[in-house]
Amino acid sequence: MTEQIQEADRARGSAVERLVMRGDGIARSHWHDAGAYGRCSYCGRYSDDIDCLDDGYLCNCDRRNGFCGSFKKPTVDSIWHDRPPKILHLNLKKKWFDMIFSGRKKEEYREVKPYWDKRLNRKYDIICFRNGYAKDAPEMLVELERIQCGLGISEWGAPQKQVYILRLGKILDA
Numbered sequence: 380m381t382e383q384i385q386e387a388d389r390a391r392g393s394a395v396e397r398l399v400m401r402g403d404g405i406a407r408s409h410w411h412d413a414g415a416y417g418r419c420s421y422c423g424r425y426s427d428d429i430d431c432l433d434d435g436y437l438c439n440c441d442r443r444n445g446f447c448g449s450f451k452k453p454t455v456d457s458i459w460h461d462r463p464p465k466i467l468h469l470n471l472k473k474k475w476f477d478m479i480f481s482g483r484k485k486e487e488y489r490e491v492k493p494y495w496d497k498r499l500n501r502k503y504d505i506i507c508f509r510n511g512y513a514k515d516a517p518e519m520l521v522e523l524e525r526i527q528c529g530l531g532i533s534e535w536g537a538p539q540k541q542v543y544i545l546r547l548g549k550i551l552d553a
């Protein structure tokens with residue numbers, strides 16, 4: 380009986396492990412094997428950052444260009460590279476900067492046009508808002524929850540048409 384329970388516990392344990400295995404959702408592609416996007420040839424860290432095979436990419440071991448797409452599938456014991464957050468830099472007028480800073484404005488808007496299509500068509504974690512272009516212009520770091528398309532709120536500066544809505548999260552640093 381005890382043995383059966385232990386067996387069931389073990390089965391459950393490994394099922395949970397499988398569920399939370401980092402990199403599990405990454406399928407093999409032309410560029411890399413399954414389970415990660417790359418593995419650092421210097422330190423052996425795996426990466427689930429899709430950009431790790433880019434030229435000049437820096438690993439947590441402080442060496443560049445070490446990531447290779449050919450590797451044995453990571454296991455629960457594997458060590459991982461933690462990518463630095465991706466930051467989108469945007470400039471704001473003082474009015475909007477202050478409103479976001481005070482927590483009264485939770486969205487920022489950008490026009491749907493080729494410039495923004497291109498810039499916003501990638502994954503960012505954080506927005507660095509800057510008010511003005513002076514060297515010592517005020518800055519704040521704000522979490523980016525998601526980017527979607529739609530109609531914004533006019534009190535928050537949205538034009539009356541479809542725009543990119545940048546949903547803001549916590550203010551991280553100002």
Ligand SMILES: [Zn+2]
Nearest residue numbers: 419422438440
């Ligand atoms: Zn490394």
